Amino acid sequence: MGAAADRRFLSLALALGRRGLGRTWPNPSVGCVIVRDGRIVGRGWTAPGGRPHAEPQALAQAGEAARGATAYVSLEPCAHHGKTPPCTEALIAAGIARVVAPLADTDPRVAGQGFERLRWAGIEVSTGLLGEEAARDHAGFFLRNELGRPLVTLKLASSFDGRIATATGDSRWITGAEARRAVHAMRMRHDAVMVGAGTARADDPSLTVRDMGATRQPVRIVVSRRLDLPLMSRLARTAKEVPVWLCHGPDADPALHRTWADLGARLFACDVAGGHLDPRSVLGALGEAxxxxxxxxxxxxxxASLLNADLVDTLIGMTAGVAIGAEGQPALGALGLARLAEAPRFDLAEARPLGGDVMHVWERSRT
Structure with missing residues (x-):
């Protein structure tokens, strides 16, 4: 199989893996394509909840055609026994002759051992192709393995002058329907949607994915030091239907803790720093979960707290062509900067119109 074919089939495996983003945690979302004599005989991607994995699903579809075939996998096949047998064993047993994968898994239970076992079994292993693309797809899984925290995407929808509401709190709707639909698609590709206590009180959000055919909703997280949230809110009324997680401080009222737990919420005690919940502690708790x-x-x-702590990996702006003025509510709280050189900076990755608005995507700066 030539280099162009390898790139094409591995690109398909990566695209299949992206289908599961937001629905496979704590496992990575992996895609697999089985090819024999230039023809696709099986394909699969990680199922919701993380099992079954992509490889056994693709192998089951291929059947006997897998013998002597090439498996294109968007991440190193697992080599450890968990709730299911290792994918390396399934590939070996099926008679796969060659495996093409972009990069190694950073999970210490795998970390190159999957490739090594395949080679021991006489299977040719090719790595490195489309490594940067795969690293972006698996960035959240890798961050949790390496730093103990999830990837964070911060989305700010604001007016042209960076306001999220008027002085009276009127904010619906600054951006249009197309931008709002795009946000629902973004929610669907993440494990969880997170807001602060002020947003939860002011907007009474549901934080669900709507009108997208979603079969699995993201976890809904509120960061609230004192748990002083409305007990008749949409989140409270639906906590037993769609997960609600509350990150709070050690000084939260025990009675409110019990009430929210009875409503169906899961609660996480986090550290306080500077009078507010420490964002590192919050993300550490979420990663551990x-x-x-x-x-x-x-x-x-x-x-502002996430930016100050250098915990934002991707910054997405939804900017509307409307001006609110200085009396409006700013999209960001105080950062306490004395010099421009201290400001968080990001590299522009994408900018495009969405209806009457502009979406701009910024990635963590590499400089």
Missing amino acids: GLTRVFCEGGGALA
Whole structure:
């Protein structure tokens, strides 16, 4: 098989893996394509909840045609026994002759051992192709393995002058329907949607994916030091239907803790720093609970704390062509900067119109 064919089939495996983003945590979302004599005989991607894995699904579809075939996998096949047998064993047993994967798994239970076992079994292993693309797809899984925290995408929808509401709190709707639909698609590709207590109180959000055919909703997270949240809110009323996780401080009222737990919420005690919940402690707790990708939608204080702590990996702006003025509510809380050189900076990755608005995507700066 030539280099062009390898790239084409591995690109398909990566695309299949992206189908599961937001629905496979704590496992990575992997895609697999089985090819024999230039023809696809099997394909699969990680199922919701993380099992079954991509490889056994693709092998089951291929059947006997897998013998002597090439498996294109978007991440190193697992080599450890968990709730299911290792994917390396399945590939070996099926008679796969060659495996093409972009990069190694950073999970210490795998970390190159999958490739090594395949080679021991006489299977040719090719790595490195489309490595950067795969690293982006698996960034949340890798961050949790290496730093103990999930990837954070911060989305800010604002007016042209960076306001999220008028002085009276009127904010619906600054951006249009197309931008809002795009946000729902982004929510669906993340494990969880997170907001601060002020946003939860002011907007009474549901934080669900709507009108997208979603079969699995993201976890809904509120960061609230004192748990002083409305007990008749949409989140409270639906906590037993769609997961609600609350990150709080050690000084939260025990009675409110019990009430929210009875409503169905899961609660995480986090450290306090500077009078506010420490964002590192919050993300550490979420990572320990299994999350790999978190989509933060504000408000301003939470967004500022994440930026100040250098915990934002992707910054997405939805900017409308409307001006609100200095009396409006800013998209970001105070950052306490004395010099421009201290400001968080990101590299522009994408900019495009969405209806009457502009979406701009910025990635963590490499400089």
